[in-house]
Amino acid sequence: xxxxxxxxxxxxxxxxxxxxxxxxxxxxxxxxxxxxxxxxxxxxxxxxxxxxxxxxxxxxxxxxxxxxxxxxxxxxxxxxxxxxxxxxxxxxxxxxxxxxxxxxxxxxxxxxxxxxxxxxxxxxxxxxxxxxxxxxxxxxxxxxxxxxxxxxxxxxxxxxxxxxxxxxxxxxxxxxxxxxxxxxxxxxxxxxxxxxxxxxxxxxxxxxxxxxxxxxxxxxxxxxxxxxxxxxxxxxxxxxxxxxxxxxxxxxxxxxxxxxxxxxxxxxxxxxxxxxxxxxxxxxxxxxxxxxxxxxxxxxxxxxxxxxxxxxxxxxxxxxxxxxxxxxxxxxxxxxxxxxxxxxxxxxxxxxxxxxxxxxxxxxxxxx
Numbered sequence: 533x534x535x536x537x538x539x540x541x542x543x544x545x546x547x548x549x550x551x552x553x554x555x556x557x558x559x560x561x562x563x564x565x566x567x568x569x570x571x572x573x574x575x576x577x578x579x580x581x582x583x584x585x586x587x588x589x590x591x592x593x594x595x596x597x598x599x600x601x602x603x604x605x606x607x608x609x610x611x612x613x614x615x616x617x618x619x620x621x622x623x624x625x626x627x628x629x630x631x632x633x634x635x636x637x638x639x640x641x642x643x644x645x646x647x648x649x650x651x652x653x654x655x656x657x658x659x660x661x662x663x664x665x666x667x668x669x670x671x672x673x674x675x676x677x678x679x680x681x682x683x684x685x686x687x688x689x690x691x692x693x694x695x696x697x698x699x700x701x702x703x704x705x706x707x708x709x710x711x712x713x714x715x716x717x718x719x720x721x722x723x724x725x726x727x728x729x730x731x732x733x734x735x736x737x738x739x740x741x742x743x744x745x746x747x748x749x750x751x752x753x754x755x756x757x758x759x760x761x762x763x764x765x766x767x768x769x770x771x772x773x774x775x776x777x778x779x780x781x782x783x784x785x786x787x788x789x790x791x792x793x794x795x796x797x798x799x800x801x802x803x804x805x806x807x808x809x810x811x812x813x814x815x816x817x818x819x820x821x822x823x824x825x826x827x828x829x830x831x832x833x834x835x836x837x838x839x840x841x842x843x844x845x846x847x848x849x850x851x852x853x854x855x856x857x858x859x860x861x862x863x864x865x866x867x868x869x870x871x872x873x874x875x876x877x878x879x880x881x882x883x884x885x886x887x888x889x890x891x892x893x894x895x896x897x898x899x900x
Contacts (some may be wrong), residue, residue: 566829571839571853572899573878577623577632581883581891587612588621588893589881590705593629593869594652594660601625601869602684603632603879604650604662605705605893612883612890618646620664622684629877629897639678642690644668651708653716660684661745663693663708663718670725675703675718677745693718693748694739700725702734702763704811706867706879709766711774716741717794719764719776732760736778738794751795754788761786761800763811767823769845777803777846779811783831787846804848810834813866814846817900819873824900825849826866826878834862834889837880839898855896856882862889874900 579588591605601624608618619640623632639647643666651663660680667673674697676690694701700723709717721734737753754761760781767775774790776797785807788800805812805827812827822841829838829852836857840849855878856863866880876898883891 566852568829568836568838569853570857571855573855573896575894576629576877576897577893577895579635579893581612585609587616587618587881587883587887587890589890590649590865591879591893592650592652592706592867593877593879593895594654595869595871596654596660596683599626599628600683601629601877602652602660603895604652604664605879606646606648606650607635607637608646612887614648615645615667615670618648620647620650624684628871629895639664639687642666644672649703649705651703651706653708653710655710655744656714657744659744661708661716662687663703665703666690670728670730671700672698673700673702674698675701675720675739679745691745693741693745694720694750695748697722697750699723700730704763704765705865706813707765709768711768711793712772713793714742714744715793716745717766717774719766721762721764721778732762734762736761736764736776738766738776738790740794751790752797754797755799757800759786759800760809762809765812765814766794767814767816767846770821771845775814775846776800777805777812777814779807779809781809783807785812785827803846806831808832808834810864811866813868815868815870817870817873817876819870824868824876826855826868826880828862828864834864834885837863837866837882839878841900851900855880855898858882860885862887863894864889871897876900 587608593603603623625632645667649665653661675693678687717740723734724731738751761778764778776788784802785805786800787803788797810828837855840852863882869877
């Protein structure tokens with residue numbers, strides 16, 4: 533019944549929005565920007581930033597069973613920049629994401645700087661794996677994993693996923709992937725700092741586990757190129773290859789491929805996804821096998837935030853639509869969780885441009 537009500541409400545809502553922007557020419561559209569329809573969507577949760585809590589971002593949503601969903605994201609406490617203090621918070625929905633529990637702080641105080649960037653996986657043995665970054669300094673940051681066997685109520689102690697490596701290793705939110713073979717794979721970029729300034733050209737490689745996250749191995753790094761490539765993500769293709777996508781300074785997302793489950797990678801090449809230096813999210817719809825992308829459809833700005841579908845394994849994109857197109861704002865760091873063949877929850881951060889889109893947290897229900 534709630535899906536039927538959603539369909540009716542969103543049909544009227546999207547028609548009004550589409551006509552409004554068609555008449556006015558859209559929000560902050562340049563001559564080069566595509567004029568797209570707005571997605572059929574409903575706002576499920578919108579958490580505004582405050583002076584006390586200036587940023588909520590980099591989270592993930594996991595469908596635990598038919599009705600229960602778990603959401604984990606980062607809450608910053610003394611500023612909206614990446615090195616400010618932060619904790620992880622969780623919320624639970626018992627009605628397919630219609631309503632959510634209050635925000636509950638549950639991981640913090642285990643680092644010198646912050647914890648951030650959550651990824652959630654439901655493992656074959658029904659445990660939940662939670663990955664996140666432990667950040668001690670600009671030279672000490674690494675992903676860890678905790679496990680829960682009671683739907684996220686209690687968690688094991690954190691386990692380092694990249695030992696014995698040391699340095700500044702970054703993995704975005706919603707990036708951990710469970711392959712069809714059972715391998716867990718983490719796409720990670722490592723960086724160096726000089727005089728307190730980050731060297732933006734990082735080294736990208738994958739760490740992987742074949743025993744449910746108990747032990748970890750490291751793959752080869754991507755071939756070096758004269759571009760800035762950052763914040764990689766992974767999706768498994770239907771032919772068994774892995775596709776790695778990454779943000780670059782070239783105005784597009786770059787793609788690289790692996791034929792051995794993430795151990796080695798091809799030279800990265802430009803894709804058909806126009807993009808600024810901002811992360812994309814690609815997820816396969818388990819009901820249709822189509823690949824869904826959420827990304828910034830611009831060469832320079834983190835706006836608009838768009839959604840599109842690929843029926844040919846991320847080569848071409850159809851049914852492009854706006855999730856957000858707000859003047860002087862940015863939106864980024866998304867996560868996708870599918871509820872049915874044509875319904876998905878999309879989580880992202882949205883804020884004024886001067887904050888790079890890092891501030892308010894938004895969860896929307898999208899009709900695909």
